[in-house]
Amino acid sequence: MTHPDDRLEFEENKRKMSLALGADSQAFDESLKLMLTLDQYDYSYLWSWMGVPIIQFPADVMATQEVIWNSKPDIIIETGVARGGSMIFMASLLAAMGxxxxxxxxxxxxxxxxxxxxxxxxxxxxxxxxxxxxxxDDDVMEKVKAHIPPGAKVMVVLDSDHSRDHVLAECRAYGPLVTEGCYLVVADTVVGHLTEETAPKKRSKIWYQGNEPLSALHDYMAETDCFEVDAVLNGKLVLSSSPGGYVRRKVASATRVSE
Structure with a gap:
């Protein structure tokens, strides 16, 4: 028994459904409520990767895996080490890819x-x-740059201090390091959809609309035309800490920056 090769149709349906899901505000609102319920149980803290805690929602792990497989970076820079699971995860993908x-x-x-x-x-x-x-910091940036070989493909994940000003400073510092076709990932953009009243309180610092990564990313995107939002990937990030946070470098030349 033979079956037709439906791989192209399968991928096209994924693309259409991802875009449709991204446009469904009711589905997003419902997922946000579920995430807030799950946060009572420290849901994003319950996972590990190869024995090391990875403080991520499973959807973000899958999204990052897709990005790394498709863009195949040589260097991945992550700000915010935490317990190290995210670094181990990304390293395991690079190793698996040979x-x-x-x-x-x-x-x-x-x-x-x-x-x-x-x-x-x-x-x-x-x-x-x-x-x-x-x-x-200038000395840190110099150390980072020293580890990037000439011609390397570079991806960046920003997951440290989530205040608007700090994330915007990181975008401005690390965005130019991202190479054409690779991604700048701004983590925890979901808090840009939360008010002071709805924001999770079980944190050392509480972030909510206005002082968080999503507003920083929007400000940065207004300054530069070098990045584009990956609408398909972000569309399916409804149970995710970083919806709208995956942007792709589209131009390797000059950046327009507001003075």
């Missing part, structure tokens, strides 16, 4: 000793470089 010379560069103002221990003793540690310091 990209032995690729690196994940983790930048954090405070890499705690026990988290550094988990990362540096992991079997995938050879793919990871840790840099401690303020993510937009």
């Amino acid at each position: 990209h032995d010379k690729a690196k994940v560069i983790g930048v954090d103002i405070d890499i705690r000793a026990h988290n550094r221990d988990s990362i540096e003793k992991h079997p995938l540690s050879k793919y990871i470089t840790l840099i401690e310091g303020g993510s937009v």
Whole structure:
């Protein structure tokens, strides 16, 4: 028994459904309510990747996997190391793709000793470089740039201090490092849809509309024409901490920046 090759039709249906889902505000509102319910149980803290905690929603893990597979970066820079699971996850993808010379560069103002221990003793540690310091400090930026070989394809994930001003500063500092066809991922944009009353309170800092990553990304996108929103990918991020946070570098030339 033979079956027709329906791979193209399958992918086209995925694209259409993703765009339709992204346009369904009711579905998004319902998913937001569910996420707030799940947050009572520390839902995003319940997962691990290859033995190391990864503080992510499963949808964000899948989305990042799709981005890395499709764009195949040589260097992935992540600000905000936390417990290290996200770095291990991205390193495992690079290893599985046979990209032995690729690196994940983790930048954090405070890499705690026990988290550094988990990362540096992991079997995938050879793919990871840790840099401690303020993510937009000049000396830190110089260290980051020193680890990027000429001609490397670069992806950036911003997941540190979630205040609007800091994320915007990170966008301005790291956005120009992202290469054509690769992604700038601004994490935790979901809080841009929350008010002070609805924002989760089980945090060391509380973020909500106006002082959060989504407003910073919108401001940055207004400054530059080098990035475009991936509508298909973001469309399906309804149970996600980073809806609207995946943007793709479309131009490798000059950036228009407001003075």
